[in-house]
Every structure is written in structure tokens, then in C-alpha cells.
Amino acid sequence: MNEDKINKAIEALKTAEKIAKDFYDKPVVVTYSGGKDSDVLLDLAIKSGIDFEVSHSITTVDAPQTNKHINKVFEKLREQGINAYKRLPMYKGEPINMFELIARKGIPPTRRARYCCSTFKENTEKNRVVALGVRALESRNRQGRDIFTTWGAKKSDAKYFDLSHVQEVFKDAKTQDEIWDCTLVTTAKKHKRIIVNPIYEWSDSDVWDYINENNIEYNELYNMGYKRVGCILCPLAKKTEKIRDITTFPRYKELYIKAFDKMLKLRREAGKSDTYGSWTDGEGVFRWWIEDKNIEGQISFEFTNQE
Ligand code: SF4
Structure with a gap:
């Protein structure tokens, strides 16, 4: 060194x-x-x-x-x-x-x-x-x-x-x-x-x-193969890192989905619209979120086959 x-x-x-x-x-x-x-x-x-x-x-x-x-x-x-x-x-x-x-x-x-x-x-x-x-x-x-x-x-x-x-x-x-x-x-x-x-x-x-x-x-x-250690499912992480988090820590995926469900409920109660079409439930928000969908038409990815 x-x-x-x-x-x-x-x-x-x-x-x-x-x-x-x-x-x-x-x-x-x-x-x-x-x-x-x-x-x-x-x-x-x-x-x-x-x-x-x-x-x-x-x-x-x-x-x-x-x-x-x-x-x-x-x-x-x-x-x-x-x-x-x-x-x-x-x-x-x-x-x-x-x-x-x-x-x-x-x-x-x-x-x-x-x-x-x-x-x-x-x-x-x-x-x-x-x-x-x-x-x-x-x-x-x-x-x-x-x-x-x-x-x-x-x-x-x-x-x-x-x-x-x-x-x-x-x-x-x-x-x-x-x-x-x-x-x-x-x-x-x-x-x-x-x-x-x-x-x-x-x-x-x-x-x-x-x-x-x-x-x-x-x-x-x-x-365990992690190159960076940080928050589970951090939005700044690369997609491959997020996929690994989902498979290593499946309980956190459930917790995020529950949080998104509650988020949607509070949005509706406050009269706010669902910002995107796929935000119909927590699972939909999670999929949008994980795909980090900044670009329309972005393809879905492999973790769906690993569930
Ligand atoms: S952006 Fe959020 S999830 Fe990522 S490191 Fe900061 S606190 Fe953690």
C-alpha cells in the first residue's frame, strides 16, 4: 500500500x-x-x-x-x-x-x-x-x-x-x-x-x-460477493445489485411492497393521482421502482423468474 x-x-x-x-x-x-x-x-x-x-x-x-x-x-x-x-x-x-x-x-x-x-x-x-x-x-x-x-x-x-x-x-x-x-x-x-x-x-x-x-x-x-455495502435496495444501486438484494433479502422486498401499498392508500386519501399507470398496488410500484423506469419501454428483467 x-x-x-x-x-x-x-x-x-x-x-x-x-x-x-x-x-x-x-x-x-x-x-x-x-x-x-x-x-x-x-x-x-x-x-x-x-x-x-x-x-x-x-x-x-x-x-x-x-x-x-x-x-x-x-x-x-x-x-x-x-x-x-x-x-x-x-x-x-x-x-x-x-x-x-x-x-x-x-x-x-x-x-x-x-x-x-x-x-x-x-x-x-x-x-x-x-x-x-x-x-x-x-x-x-x-x-x-x-x-x-x-x-x-x-x-x-x-x-x-x-x-x-x-x-x-x-x-x-x-x-x-x-x-x-x-x-x-x-x-x-x-x-x-x-x-x-x-x-x-x-x-x-x-x-x-x-x-x-x-x-x-x-x-x-x-x-458473499458484495462489492459495495449499503442500504438494501438503495435507489442509487445498479440494477444487478438490486436483483441480488431481492434474492438475498426477500423479506425486504415484502416490506417495501407493504410500504408502497400504504403510500398509495395515503396518496388516494389525500386526493393525489397515481403518477404512473403501473402504480395500481404496492407490487406494481415495486416493479416500476426496481426497474428504475426512467425510460419508457425499458424491458423487464430476470428477477421475475427467480421468485
Ligand atoms: S439513497 Fe436512501 S437507500 Fe440509498 S444510501 Fe441513501 S438512505 Fe440509503
Whole structure:
């Protein structure tokens, strides 16, 4: 594994810790999803010696294997005196799960309407310096960012900063007002959220090399052929990944269908139309949803023969 990338990630975490201490007087929050990238991030945080705590946002549609792995990792962290906690998903001030959220939102979550991510994962750690396991090579959407990020009012207002700039700016930013006209400094002064992505430049093989070289225990889903670990039937997943989720976790298919049935009932009670012809019942919505039918005439696919 490339030592430069490891050192850079550790430097990024140390810089994040400096910002968190100087401006927020709180430890860095390391987010943990139960996937391989967050296992690497966690190990780097431990090795860097920074003051940090670990947060997992419950999505209610994580695989049982993922929950098992998270519980095991958190137990070990707590034994080492590290504060590791889970955040319950909340909607309008009340706890909620994915299925109830779908019914109340009135539409299934899709690539364009990713309301579940904003409810379950985004903005859960407000006004803190937050470390994520985001990598550029994970998706096209994540390219063009950098190791440090500030969000504006909208995601499109996000600003990205490389490590050397941030180190230079924050060397004396606490004591010297107005020296740097930098969004990161003004963000830190207002105690708004700053994101650090220490492994932003890592490839998949960097991640696996690091895991193997450091003997890190990982989620058993990877041994079952999963390349990415995330929510079951995530709308951002590829169709092949969704089909595998349906066969591996058939109970979740039933739960989504029930949620879509309830969603349709609430839509009708509210006088809303069925947006698409196939939305006659939960099963119909599920089929539309799984096929991710953005294109009219898209063909049906193989999972129907596997039921
Ligand atoms: S299902 Fe996908 S889009 Fe929704 S919360 Fe999970 S990762 Fe985000």
C-alpha cells in the first residue's frame, strides 16, 4: 500500500482535529457505515492519535450482516474508551423507518428524489468537523471534490479545498483575524459543518491492500460477493445489485411492497393521482421502482423468474 496516501490521510485527520479543537472545542466525528471504507477510516483515525468519536446513522434498511459488524466494531471501540454511538433516524421530530418514510413522502425514493439520504444520513452531525470515507473513484458524482469540503445553503454551493491549502490557512487562523479570506475559516468561525475526506484519493485496491496489510476485520457481505455495502435496495444501486438484494433479502422486498401499498392508500386519501399507470398496488410500484423506469419501454428483467 502506498505510504504517501496513508501519511496524507493521517495528516488530513490531524488537520481536521486542529480545526475541531481550535474552533469547535469538540472532537472530530468519524462517521461509520459498516462498509470497508469506513473500516479503513476508523483504523486511520486510531493510528493518527487524534481525539475523535464515532457516529453511525441508522437507516433501518442496513443488512443484518452490516448491523452485526457495526455492533462488534462499536463494542471494541467502547472497550478502548472511544465514544461510539448510533443516531436514530428522525423525521419531523419523531423516530421513523424507511417504510414509514416512503408512505409519508408519497413517492418512492429514487436517484433524483433521494429524500431517505437527507433524512437518514446527511446533516445528522451538524456544526462539527466530520470525517467521511468518501472516495473519488466510488462514483462520477464524487469526482471533482477534494479532501476538505464546506457545504453552502445548497449542495451546489459546496466548496472544496486541498490539504496543503487547509494546513497553510489553519496554521494560525485561530489567533489572526482576517488574514485569510477563506470560506473554510469563516465556516469554522461560525461553527458550521466542515467535512474531511481523508481517503478521497484512494482506489479500491488501496482500500483492500490496507485492510489486508493491517488485518482489519470487515463486513461479511464482501465474502458473499458484495462489492459495495449499503442500504438494501438503495435507489442509487445498479440494477444487478438490486436483483441480488431481492434474492438475498426477500423479506425486504415484502416490506417495501407493504410500504408502497400504504403510500398509495395515503396518496388516494389525500386526493393525489397515481403518477404512473403501473402504480395500481404496492407490487406494481415495486416493479416500476426496481426497474428504475426512467425510460419508457425499458424491458423487464430476470428477477421475475427467480421468485
Ligand atoms: S437507500 Fe440509498 S439513497 Fe436512501 S438512505 Fe440509503 S444510501 Fe441513501
